[in-house]
Amino acid sequence: MTSSTIEKGISIDLIDTPCLLVDMALVEKNLKTLFSKLSGTNVKVRPHLKTVKSPEFAKLLLAAGATGVCVAKLSEAEVMAAAGIEDILITTEIMGAPKLERLEKLIAKHAQVKVVIDSAVGACAMQNAAKNAGVKLSVFLELNVGQNRAGVEPGEPALRIANEISKQSNLQLIGIQGYEGHLQLLPDETERKRLCAESMEKLMSTVALLRQNGHKIDVITTGGTGTSEYCVEAGANEVQPGSFIFMDVAYRRAIGQRYENALTVVSTVISKPSESRCVIDAGFKSLSTDSGNAELRSHTNMTYRPAGDEHGIIESSNSKLQLEIGDRVELIPSHIDTTVNLHDYYYCHRGGRIENVWRLSARGKVQ
Ligand SMILES: Cc1ncc(COP(=O)(O)O)c(C=O)c1O
CATH class of the missing domain: 3.20.20.10 (Alanine racemase)
Structure with missing residues (x-):
């Protein structure tokens, strides 16, 4: 589903990716x-x-x-x-x-x-x-x-x-x-x-x-x-x-878990070229890198890195990656302000159900 057709109450698993998900x-x-x-x-x-x-x-x-x-x-x-x-x-x-x-x-x-x-x-x-x-x-x-x-x-x-x-x-x-x-x-x-x-x-x-x-x-x-x-x-x-x-990765590293990571970027696995590496649909245009790379919310044994504007790579420190084509992952942005500015909508949810889709009206407003 796209932002204009999203109905309140639907599962977050039905929203298109990459997208900003807010708990x-x-x-x-x-x-x-x-x-x-x-x-x-x-x-x-x-x-x-x-x-x-x-x-x-x-x-x-x-x-x-x-x-x-x-x-x-x-x-x-x-x-x-x-x-x-x-x-x-x-x-x-x-x-x-x-x-x-x-x-x-x-x-x-x-x-x-x-x-x-x-x-x-x-x-x-x-x-x-x-x-x-x-x-x-x-x-x-x-x-x-x-x-x-x-x-x-x-x-x-x-x-x-x-x-x-x-x-x-x-x-x-x-x-x-x-x-x-x-x-x-x-x-x-x-x-x-x-x-x-x-x-x-x-x-x-x-x-x-x-x-x-x-x-x-x-x-x-x-x-x-x-x-x-x-x-x-x-x-x-x-x-x-x-x-x-x-919050974001940079702030969590600096001040600890005083505040919760309430925003993630959801992305979909679109390719799995090898057992230890998969490709997701979030690259430089979905996650900013001025403060380093985003981190996976769960799957802490895996790392993310951008692999171009539209692609990202997830690799596992173990040889076998526990992700398959079509799976979805949540990433915590390294720097929240510059990541948010890349997106049009917030998908706000409560307990996994969409509560609101809010337009980022001041996105790109740098003048
Ligand atoms: C003038 C000023 N005040 C407050 C803030 C908010 O800081 P933070 O997002 O680190 O809480 C910023 C962030 O750049 C700022 O430039």
Whole structure:
């Protein structure tokens, strides 16, 4: 059956492959784990939708207790806003005439869209967009806390940009974002915690400096799946985890089984050229490899590797492979975000029966 003809309640064995299969009971368990960990801390959870890229999952996160969402790109924000999600922080700087025009349209209609700024040029661009839209735009100063990606340097450089933002009549500086992306996958928990404390020190000392200079920094937002709890301990009042909802091999290796692997790619054995090797219908176009190869959910004595765009090879360490042509296998993606972005639909199931087929509306939205 294809996505358009799928009926609710059918067995997952009837859906076509390769496909994204989501175990909703495990998703709910992951939501509960995250929200119960942070309950009683007064911290707000603003999950990052760059993982799920779907308004349906965004709504599930909001229903579970999220107070708003993050997206990486303007085009993702457009999809979420069109689906009725209002409180959206775009966590990547927006630049270039085509985007600024679209930003104007978005903020003219959606007052709760927020952006990040890390330069005077950015402050001017956001001011023009907000002025043209006739709105006051809420903005976050983005700080480099050690990832060395975007973000102004802590201390005086950050103060200079905060001052630039405050000069702009259509901008309101409401918070600071400092994302320690370089620490998320550090496998040594003690080291991850220690380095996170260092990053948070940069963030919190800059917040103190900005406040001393009259800036009202209400929101201190940061943290991913591997660091959110440590960020909260060190003073963040909002966290942005994304991957925890589905997990992947890279995160499981780094942080253990704190969250469940709720998403797999299902694939079919299409050829078995030898007793120890078979070929499945999932290659580079179904499973991303930027973080290594996917792993089989069961059959742990077998390994998967891509063998081209549309093919994958499964081999066994034992000589005889316990798979036959026509069998189906479930693979845990090595990196969830880049794998999800390769697919059109989520096949959500409960106990092996399809509950929903959700379109990945923000799939491919990188602009
Ligand atoms: C700014 C920002 N916040 C939060 C996240 C979420 O991180 P994770 O998916 O590791 O939980 C990301 C991921 O890249 C990010 O770039």
